[in-house]
Amino acid sequence: MSSDSLTLDAVEEGKVARVLGYEGRGGWVYRMYQMGLVPGSIIEVLVNNWKGPVIVRVMGVEVAVGRGLARRIRVQVLGEGAGWR
Amino acid sequence: MEVRVALIGQPNVGKSSLFKALTGGDVRIANWPGTSVERVEGVVEYKGRRIRLVDLPGIYGFSATTLEERLSRDYILSGEPHVVVVLVDATLPERTLYLAVEALELTGNVIIAFTKTDLAHSHGVHINYELIQNKLKAPVVATSIVDDRGLNALLDKVLETASKPSGKPLLNLDYGELEPFVESVQRIILEHRVLANYPSRWLAVRLLEGDAELEERLLREAGEEVLNKVRAVRSEAQRIVGRDLAALTASKRFQFILEVLGSGIVKKKVAGGGFKYRFFYNPVLGPLASILFITLMFLAVFTINTGFPLNTLLSALGQEELAVAVENYSVSGLMEEYLGAVQEWVGGVVGNPVAASLIAEGVVGGVGTVLTFIPLILVVSLILAALEDSGLLPRMAIGAHYLTSKMGLSGAAIFPLTLSLGCNVPAILATRASISLRERLRLAITLPFIPCQARLIVLLALSTALSTFSSSLLVIAGYLSAFLAFITVNYALYRLQDKPRGRNPELLLEVPPVHRPVPRVLWWMVWSDLKHFVKRAGLVILSASVAAWLLTHVSTSLQLTLDPSDSVAAAVSRVLTPVLEPLGISGPGAWMVVFALITGFFAKELFISSLLVVSGSPTVRQAASLLGLGDAELIPLAVFMVLYVPCLATLSAIYSETRSARHVALTVALMMAIAYAGSLLTRLLITMG
Numbered sequence: 001m002s003s004d005s006l007t008l009d010a011v012e013e014g015k016v017a018r019v020l021g022y023e024g025r026g027g028w029v030y031r032m033y034q035m036g037l038v039p040g041s042i043i044e045v046l047v048n049n050w051k052g053p054v055i056v057r058v059m060g061v062e063v064a065v066g067r068g069l070a071r072r073i074r075v076q077v078l079g080e081g082a083g084w085r
Numbered sequence: 086m087e088v089r090v091a092l093i094g095q096p097n098v099g100k101s102s103l104f105k106a107l108t109g110g111d112v113r114i115a116n117w118p119g120t121s122v123e124r125v126e127g128v129v130e131y132k133g134r135r136i137r138l139v140d141l142p143g144i145y146g147f148s149a150t151t152l153e154e155r156l157s158r159d160y161i162l163s164g165e166p167h168v169v170v171v172l173v174d175a176t177l178p179e180r181t182l183y184l185a186v187e188a189l190e191l192t193g194n195v196i197i198a199f200t201k202t203d204l205a206h207s208h209g210v211h212i213n214y215e216l217i218q219n220k221l222k223a224p225v226v227a228t229s230i231v232d233d234r235g236l237n238a239l240l241d242k243v244l245e246t247a248s249k250p251s252g253k254p255l256l257n258l259d260y261g262e263l264e265p266f267v268e269s270v271q272r273i274i275l276e277h278r279v280l281a282n283y284p285s286r287w288l289a290v291r292l293l294e295g296d297a298e299l300e301e302r303l304l305r306e307a308g309e310e311v312l313n314k315v316r317a318v319r320s321e322a323q324r325i326v327g328r329d330l331a332a333l334t335a336s337k338r339f340q341f342i343l344e345v346l347g348s349g350i351v352k353k354k355v356a357g358g359g360f361k362y363r364f365f366y367n368p369v370l371g372p373l374a375s376i377l378f379i380t381l382m383f384l385a386v387f388t389i390n391t392g393f394p395l396n397t398l399l400s401a402l403g404q405e406e407l408a409v410a411v412e413n414y415s416v417s418g419l420m421e422e423y424l425g426a427v428q429e430w431v432g433g434v435v436g437n438p439v440a441a442s443l444i445a446e447g448v449v450g451g452v453g454t455v456l457t458f459i460p461l462i463l464v465v466s467l468i469l470a471a472l473e474d475s476g477l478l479p480r481m482a483i484g485a486h487y488l489t490s491k492m493g494l495s496g497a498a499i500f501p502l503t504l505s506l507g508c509n510v511p512a513i514l515a516t517r518a519s520i521s522l523r524e525r526l527r528l529a530i531t532l533p534f535i536p537c538q539a540r541l542i543v544l545l546a547l548s549t550a551l552s553t554f555s556s557s558l559l560v561i562a563g564y565l566s567a568f569l570a571f572i573t574v575n576y577a578l579y580r581l582q583d584k585p586r587g588r589n590p591e592l593l594l595e596v597p598p599v600h601r602p603v604p605r606v607l608w609w610m611v612w613s614d615l616k617h618f619v620k621r622a623g624l625v626i627l628s629a630s631v632a633a634w635l636l637t638h639v640s641t642s643l644q645l646t647l648d649p650s651d652s653v654a655a656a657v658s659r660v661l662t663p664v665l666e667p668l669g670i671s672g673p674g675a676w677m678v679v680f681a682l683i684t685g686f687f688a689k690e691l692f693i694s695s696l697l698v699v700s701g702s703p704t705v706r707q708a709a710s711l712l713g714l715g716d717a718e719l720i721p722l723a724v725f726m727v728l729y730v731p732c733l734a735t736l737s738a739i740y741s742e743t744r745s746a747r748h749v750a751l752t753v754a755l756m757m758a759i760a761y762a763g764s765l766l767t768r769l770l771i772t773m774g
Contacts, residue, residue: 034148052486061177066490069592
């Protein structure tokens with residue numbers, strides 16, 4: 001695992017990140033893929049409060065990811081995003 | 086011959102709207118065989134041809150993780166539809182083309198229709214549809230329901246595609262390093278000539294992705310040996326590729342989409358605009374805003390339906406006349422007035438008193454109940470449709486998630502929860518939105534605790550018989566005890582069954598942009614809800630009403646009788662009266678209360694009318710004094726009435742959703758136990774104080 005990989009719940013608001021992979025399996029992983037959250041895809045973290053779902057933008061769509069699921073998504077932070085517009 | 090078209094698309098692409106724009110809202114709703122998933126069909130007459138459109142449920146792909154996905158791919162492969170129309174959101178082409186790519190891999194006769202093309206411009210998206218058509222080698226049409234653009238072009242393409250002989254080549258994506266493995270699985274399938282109704286390459290890719298349903302079919306048709314061969318190839322592939330194969334194939338599909346769109350699309354800026362509604366995501370403001378919205382919405386619904394709580398508020402302010410007017414002109418007030426008149430009229434016209442009673446009470450009463458519910462469903466579904474179409478509902482779900490997750494429910498549970506306050510039946514159908522099966526079962530069992538409008542009506546009627554206790558407090562207490570029961574049972578089931586196994590409520594929800602609701606779309610949604618209700622619940626309520634009449638008008642010696650106290654139901658009630666003794670309800674008239682509770686099982690609002698009929702009293706107040714029911718008896722009775730066994734229609738909905746008689750029995754047992762315990766506790770509190 002590369003040293004700069006962390007889980008989605010730990011990414012600050014406004015950052016852009018690349019999805020590296022998922023921990024665990026199940027129907028939700030397929031749903032993530034279908035929603036465009038495939039390994040390698042670029043996402044922007046729009047909202048990440050200290051609790052509650054993380055809101056990301058992927059391919060122009062806002063998706064709410066529950067915190068428990070966010071903990072199982074490994075990502076790599078790339079930089080600042082465009083933010084709300 | 087008619088042309089059959091399957092309409093598919095991802096959630097929020099505007100599928101239902103396009104379907105209704107094409108069919109003009111003339112639809113037929115049935116269920117997919119063996120399921121309670123709706124099958125919506127409509128017919129268009131176009132250029133002298135009949136085109137039958139089948140609106141499939143919204144799905145993200147064909148991976149068979151949900152019943153809807155499985156059902157859709159089975160339908161497409163059944164050979165029934167001549168053409169498959171895949172809808173793609175022009176404002177979000179990258180994401181929504183995914184389903185189109187999967188469809189092109191599955192079947193040949195695909196048409197791709199872009200929706201919301203009127204909006205694409207303002208989102209800064211400019212699409213060259215022709216270029217995309219050439220790259221996908223499938224017809225592409227740009228549509229919009231705002232100005233009906235492209236609808237005729239789409240129908241033209243449908244006729245054109247249907248007239249061509251099938252057997253158009255499928256889309257063969259290059260899966261790169263996975264290719265040799267796709268080929269070997271394909272060879273195994275072809276060698277053993279199994280699952281021949283699936284395209285072999287598609288099947289091979291799916292099996293490599295680990296499709297559990299197809300594995301099961303392979304096992305059934307070809308046996309363990311073949312399945313093990315396929316599995317061996319898969320583990321080899323996994324070892325060589327070194328990552329999840331489903332992730333690889335999904336990435337390849339998205340890569341292909343980017344290539345297709347690459348030159349065919351110009352984007353000026355990122356689509357956004359959700360900024361104003363960010364507060365829903367705030368851990369403090371979000372839950373507050375969600376609760377505020379739901380409360381306001383139901384105060385409005387309650388007032389329109391029963392006058393409560395606006396009438397109480399007005400009379401508290403000294404505006405007695407206005408309060409009475411609000412109540413009289415509420416839906417239940419108007420219905421009561423006109424229904425009474427019709428029943429009297431029937432009694433006058435039909436000579437035979439038994440027949441008159443059957444028609445007036447059984448049939449007119451039943452039809453009346455259905456009619457009473459119509460404005461109610463109309464109001465509830467209009468408000469819900471507006472929330473849904475505007476994109477506010479998913480935001481409310483996220484806001485509510487902070488609260489609902491504490492009792493083991495995902496925020497998405499607020500859809501069925503709010504519906505439940507109107508009627509439990511559609512609420513139980515709406516539990517499908519849950520991503521967890523466990524959560525869905527828990528919801529289906531516990532939702533009936535939430536008082537529906539019928540129970541509100543009974544609660545209001547009981548409150549008129551109170552002597553010293555405040556009637557609005559009784560209504561509030563009824564709702565509080567119901568919510569308390571719902572939360573406690575959910576929390577208990579979650580802590581006992583799911584939390585120890587690490588099954589926590591999860592949320593994975595697309596949040597569409599907020600926009601002003603389109604009146605035409607709202608009307609379609611409301612209309613389809615109404616039709617659905619009349620067809621599904623209407624028949625149940627009507628037959629229950631007639632059945633209730635029979636039970637109350639047939640004596641134990643199987644003779645027709647006009648005196649309800651001779652009836653079968655009365656005889657049963659008399660046996661059961663000791664049950665109500667601890668609640669303080671005893672004496673010669675106690676059976677009437679039991680009797681009313683039994684009829685309440687058919688439809689909750691029958692509780693009041695049967696109490697009045699058997700006691701021969703014109704008002705609940707008089708019935709109560711006749712039976713010797715004071716505040717100390719009425720309040721526990723109200724609590725019992727709110728919580729006890731749901732109505733027949735709700736139980737049948739639970740059965741059709743869970744397909745399990747055990748769950749239905751569990752619901753009944755649970756509710757009876759809690760209703761009894763709750764009312765005993767109430768009685769205890771009252772007699773102590």
